[in-house]
Amino acid sequence: MHQIRLFRHIRLGIKTLLLHKMRSLLTMLGVVFGVGSVIAMLSVGEGASKQALDQIRKLGSTNIIIDGIKPMEEELQAQRSRLSIYGLLYDDVDRISGFPQVERVVPAKILRREGRLNARAMDLRLVGTTAAWFDLVQRPVLAGRVLMEKDEVDKNSVVVLTEAGARKLLATREAIGQSVNIGGQPFEVVGIVRSEGGGSGADFQTPDEAVDAYVPLTVARERFGDMNFKRTSGGQEREMVQLHKMIVQVRDVKDVEPTAAAIERSMDIFHKKKDYRMSVPLTLLRQAENQQRIWNWTLGSIAGISLLVGGIGIMNIMLASVTERIREIGIRRAIGAKKRQIVGQFLIETIVLSAAGGIIGTATGPGIAFLIRQLSGIPTIVPLYSIILSVGISVSIGVIFGLYPAIRAANLDPIVALRHE
Numbered sequence: 001m002h003q004i005r006l007f008r009h010i011r012l013g014i015k016t017l018l019l020h021k022m023r024s025l026l027t028m029l030g031v032v033f034g035v036g037s038v039i040a041m042l043s044v045g046e047g048a049s050k051q052a053l054d055q056i057r058k059l060g061s062t063n064i065i066i067d068g069i070k071p072m073e074e075e076l077q078a079q080r081s082r083l084s085i086y087g088l089l090y091d092d093v094d095r096i097s098g099f100p101q102v103e104r105v106v107p108a109k110i111l112r113r114e115g116r117l118n119a120r121a122m123d124l125r126l127v128g129t130t131a132a133w134f135d136l137v138q139r140p141v142l143a144g145r146v147l148m149e150k151d152e153v154d155k156n157s158v159v160v161l162t163e164a165g166a167r168k169l170l171a172t173r174e175a176i177g178q179s180v181n182i183g184g185q186p187f188e189v190v191g192i193v194r195s196e197g198g199g200s201g202a203d204f205q206t207p208d209e210a211v212d213a214y215v216p217l218t219v220a221r222e223r224f225g226d227m228n229f230k231r232t233s234g235g236q237e238r239e240m241v242q243l244h245k246m247i248v249q250v251r252d253v254k255d256v257e258p259t260a261a262a263i264e265r266s267m268d269i270f271h272k273k274k275d276y277r278m279s280v281p282l283t284l285l286r287q288a289e290n291q292q293r294i295w296n297w298t299l300g301s302i303a304g305i306s307l308l309v310g311g312i313g314i315m316n317i318m319l320a321s322v323t324e325r326i327r328e329i330g331i332r333r334a335i336g337a338k339k340r341q342i343v344g345q346f347l348i349e350t351i352v353l354s355a356a357g358g359i360i361g362t363a364t365g366p367g368i369a370f371l372i373r374q375l376s377g378i379p380t381i382v383p384l385y386s387i388i389l390s391v392g393i394s395v396s397i398g399v400i401f402g403l404y405p406a407i408r409a410a411n412l413d414p415i416v417a418l419r420h421e
Helices: 001-017 020-058 072-081 090-097 150-154 163-170 217-224 252-268 281-324 326-334 339-376 384-410 414-419
Strands: 063-068 084-085 102-117 120-129 141-144 160-161 180-184 187-194 214-215 227-232 236-242 245-250 277-278
Touching: 001 163, 020 281, 020 339, 020 384, 063 252, 090 102, 090 245, 090 252, 102 163, 102 217, 120 163, 120 217, 150 217, 160 163, 160 180, 163 187, 214 217, 245 252, 252 277, 281 339, 281 384, 326 339, 339 384
Parallel strands: 084 236, 120 214, 160 187
Antiparallel strands: 063 245, 063 277, 102 120, 102 180, 102 245, 141 187, 160 214, 180 187, 227 236
């Protein structure tokens, strides 16, 4: 019985709204744009956050990344003597490897060298490292193989290229087995890995780049040494750097942060100058997740203002509707309609308006997010919770902002309402 009455009220509400199609449509637009903007804004925030979180996760939750950096005092000294000595040491690898919680340490010497094959030439980031690099910085192997321990022990002149570098340097040639010249030294290409380097961010730097050439660390030390020459506006500057990067893998995720603190204390003892920077992906991940929550709340709140405006529009229209239908209300009260039935009728009309706007907005929001992605290149992800939240809020707004007009209609004196012209 109650269900039949409810459906009758809904049908009557829709019929009443259709009597003023344009007014109902314009009222709904506030909710449509409100819901659409909430979904679109949350999609932008979710997409940007996921991209940042994915980059951090690639660094590994049990890894600690240490980069050699040039301190300010070395910059000043280099201007006078043209020689800079800074960065990580080979002894650092042995010291950190002795920590009981450390599984392994992967060192890397990173240089900029020209890669050449006949007439083709390009700038490469040459990474001298060990076979364990590819266990910690996992990249899909597209052809051939990655570095092996045997390459380092035997000092094999082999190189693993990234896909981007291989395409530009080797072009249509057979990649595996090809001999390329890097920094004046011949290397045999033994493998191609996918280019997935993310460059640097505000708080962290990924270990790889899009155009890398990986060679055994022993070969890099023997062929290129620890002394680098860099051209500056005032001439030529020399840098002595043993290692540029270390990736430390910890045995258990719960030991990552205590181990990072212990390593930093050890580094402070043996590095009188602050010539290193430590990044803990686990800590960065937690910070990024917290920032994501704040960012989503901020974007959702800003977009929610549109929903609030839409709710005010619904209240305004329903108040006008009450004024227009005073005589109708008086007749219904005179023939026995109760106050709660009048309240229910007007509430159903506002809920129909807001719910219809919410449903249309859920189709509009993903469309706006798609346009943002296509026009600006910003990654967007439409989370399911944003759709549920938006529709729920739009219906709630219909109830909240429709309640006052409904109560006002129900409280009209039937005699006064019948006399109204």
